[in-house]
Amino acid sequence: MVSSSPSARLSKDPIYKRVTDILRERILRGDYPLGSPAPSEWTLRQEFQISSTTARRCLNDLEAEGLVYRRQGKGTFVCERRAERLLRAIGLFYHDPTSLTTTLCNDVLRGIFGQMESGQSYPELLNSRLPSLSGDVASATAEMLRHRQIRGVVILSPTPEEYFREILAQGIPVVSAAMEYDSEKIYGVVAELSLGMAGLKSELIAYGHRSLLILRPVYPDTNRGILSSAPPPFPQSADFACHYETLGYADDERLRELLSRYLRMEKAPTVILCYGYELALQVRHLLQAAGCRVPDDISIVFFGVSAGHSIFHQVKVPGYIIGKEAIMTLFTLMSGHVPLQKVTRIPVKLVQGETLGPATKVPFRML
Numbered sequence: 001m002v003s004s005s006p007s008a009r010l011s012k013d014p015i016y017k018r019v020t021d022i023l024r025e026r027i028l029r030g031d032y033p034l035g036s037p038a039p040s041e042w043t044l045r046q047e048f049q050i051s052s053t054t055a056r057r058c059l060n061d062l063e064a065e066g067l068v069y070r071r072q073g074k075g076t077f078v079c080e081r082r083a084e085r086l087l088r089a090i091g092l093f094y095h096d097p098t099s100l101t102t103t104l105c106n107d108v109l110r111g112i113f114g115q116m117e118s119g120q121s122y123p124e125l126l127n128s129r130l131p132s133l134s135g136d137v138a139s140a141t142a143e144m145l146r147h148r149q150i151r152g153v154v155i156l157s158p159t160p161e162e163y164f165r166e167i168l169a170q171g172i173p174v175v176s177a178a179m180e181y182d183s184e185k186i187y188g189v190v191a192e193l194s195l196g197m198a199g200l201k202s203e204l205i206a207y208g209h210r211s212l213l214i215l216r217p218v219y220p221d222t223n224r225g226i227l228s229s230a231p232p233p234f235p236q237s238a239d240f241a242c243h244y245e246t247l248g249y250a251d252d253e254r255l256r257e258l259l260s261r262y263l264r265m266e267k268a269p270t271v272i273l274c275y276g277y278e279l280a281l282q283v284r285h286l287l288q289a290a291g292c293r294v295p296d297d298i299s300i301v302f303f304g305v306s307a308g309h310s311i312f313h314q315v316k317v318p319g320y321i322i323g324k325e326a327i328m329t330l331f332t333l334m335s336g337h338v339p340l341q342k343v344t345r346i347p348v349k350l351v352q353g354e355t356l357g358p359a360t361k362v363p364f365r366m367l
Contacts, residue, residue, distance in 0.1 A: 019048050020058045021337065027067050027078055028331040029115045038068045038076040065335060089151035090123035090330065097127060099157035103277065103305040104319045108156060108177050111323025124148060128163055142166040152334045154326050155179075161186070173333035177326040180343055187333065188343040189326040191317045196348030197234045200301065200315055203350060204240075204271055208359035209299070211241040213262050213269035215255070217279055218246045234273075243269060255279075256286055263298070270359040271299040273315075280312050284355070295357030306351075313356035316349045 013021075023039070026032055032039075039047070044055035059076055062068045068076050092112070099105050112123065126144065128137070141163045145153070153167070155176040161183055164174050168185045176188045204212065214234060234242055243262060247254045262269055274280040280302035284294055294300055303315045325346065329339050 015048075015050060016054045016057045016061075019044065019050060019054070020061045021332075023058060023062060024065070024067060024335055025328060025331065027062070028335075029328070032078045034078055036078055038062070038078055040075060089149060089334070090327075091126045091145060091148065091150040091153045092123045092156050093126045093128060093153050093159060093163075094156040095128045095159035095163075096157050100125075104317055105156055107305055107317075107319025108323035108326070111320040111325075112154065112177075112327045114320070115324055115327050123154070124150065126150070126153075128159055137163050138165040138167075142170065145172065152330045154330055155186075173330060175326050175330045175333070177322050184342065187329055187339060189322050189329060190343060190345060191322065192345035192347045194235075196315050196350070199350055200273075201235055201240065203356075204301075207299070207356065209271045210239065210359070211267055211269040212243065212271050212273055213258075214242065214244045214273045214275070215258070215279060215283065216244070216246050216275040218248060241267065241269070252282065252286075255282060259283070259286060263292075269298075271301060271356070274300065274302040276304050277302055277306050277310070277312070280355075295355050297360060299357055299359075300355040301353075310351075311354045313353035314351040316351045318346050318349065321346050 023044075027038075038059070041052055041055040041059065044050060044058060045052060048055075050058075059068065059070075063070065063076075067079055069079050070076050092109075094100060094105075100109075126148075128141070137160075144150075145167055151172060153164070153172065153174045155174065155178050158179045161181055164183075164186065168174060168183065174186045176186055176190070178190075180188045180190050212234070236242060245258050247258065259272075272283055274283055280300055284300055287294055287298065287300075292298060299313070301313045301315065303317075305317055305319050306312065306314060325344055329344065332339050
């Protein structure tokens with residue numbers, strides 16, 4: 001028997017390696033405090049149902065990696081220096097400073113720091129737009145990481161791949177918690193959007209909706225536009241009309257014009273999907289100011305992460321889990337092991353809210 005962790009369930013490696021991987025993750029996550037006793041051979045035999053030989057091999061491997069050490073007559077202990085060095089050697093890379101203020105990024109950071117609660121050192125935030133990163137951005141990034149002795153990177157916001165060209169060539173592991181990259185060397189932990197949107201479509205159809213308006217802001221910053229300009233991951237079909245519009249950030253006039261135009265159509269959308277909590281608030285405010293009742297006249301769903309309690313029906317991106325899995329993937333790479341897959345996809349969740357109701361026979365038209 002082996003632990004129920006995802007890596008253990010999916011791995012086809014020998015049992016000693018699977019148990020070693022689980023113990024390594026626990027040490028780096030802080031389950032065993034630095035300097036505290038590591039599990040004994042007897043404890044490992046009982047928990048994982050393995051032989052004494054296998055338990056001894058697991059502890060030998062961890063000792064070889066510098067994660068534990070043995071004291072004659074005392075037992076095996078978690079190595080403080082090695083674990084501290086791994087934590088201190090991590091850089092959190094962001095391209096757009098405003099991305100750190102988003103609820104999604106905050107959730108990702110909570111997931112990352114949640115894995116390090118017992119450590120005394122924390123990763124260092126690195127901005128790609130520092131003055132030192134001018135000219136050849138790949139060389140400048142590599143120099144910045146060398147100067148700070150960074151040996152592993154988590155990408156927090158969409159950043160051009162060219163920034164990481166040189167550090168990838170040097171073997172420094174990079175994990176993205178922001179987007180999926182083409183490079184085979186950049187591992188990713190991203191939200192599984194397609195299944196979530198398919199689930200939302202089924203839910204809308206069950207409520208009687210047959211026409212949807214998708215609104216997505218395109219931010220002036222180019223890196224945020226990487227995601228904002230992408231096609232919506234919403235399944236198309238002949239029996240369900242899907243209208244897609246982009247608008248500038250905080251462009252109230254454009255938003256008012258779009259809502260007025262679409263809601264006056266012969267077959268007007270009966271539900272509006274907003275990419276982002278702030279946009280959903282804008283839409284709800286404009287509709288209510290015009291006398292439109294939500295969800296009696298029209299429904300609103302938003303895609304993203306809510307700021308605290310939300311009345312909105314929501315396709316929620318699990319930022320905390322993304323951050324947690326991203327840092328564990330990086331720990332695996334920094335320990336010299338290869339993750340089971342290049343991209344880990346975390347399912348999104350449909351969260352019930354007060355802004356989704358049955359489709360009305362006569363959609364609201366008087367905006």
